[in-house]
């Protein structure tokens with residue numbers, strides 16, 4: 204279901220979310236149009252994710268239920284893991300700088316990948332189309 208290359212189509216409340224994350228206005232404006240593309244390859248409980256945007260290109264490997272480190276484009280470091288709950292990926296990450304929780308989910312609905320984010324009571328979504 205998740206396998207393939209997904210290109211950002213639209214955002215929902217993403218600017219408010221980034222504001223809550225403490226990202227300044229200039230960076231928020233750039234990040235709202237980051238052209239994010241993610242390629243997901245799932246093999247059992249192992250994932251390989253290629254991420255590319257106007258900011259950077261990187262590749263991430265993780266295993267469901269196993270903690271790993273991930274840095275946001277602005278350098279903010281997270282530590283946490285993904286788990287599968289039914290057809291949904293659920294990520295639980297902690298910011299290393301302040302210990303706050305960031306949760307995220309991924310689902311595929313009507314050929315779209317919907318990633319939700321939640322931080323300190325602010326929810327956002329980024330919606331991707333298969334490319």
Ligand code: MYR
Nearest residue numbers: 221224252263273275294296307
């Ligand atoms: C991946 O599966 O793509 C790698 C791990 C993702 C970790 C969680 C991503 C949270 C990103 C939040 C973006 C917030 C920007 C302010």
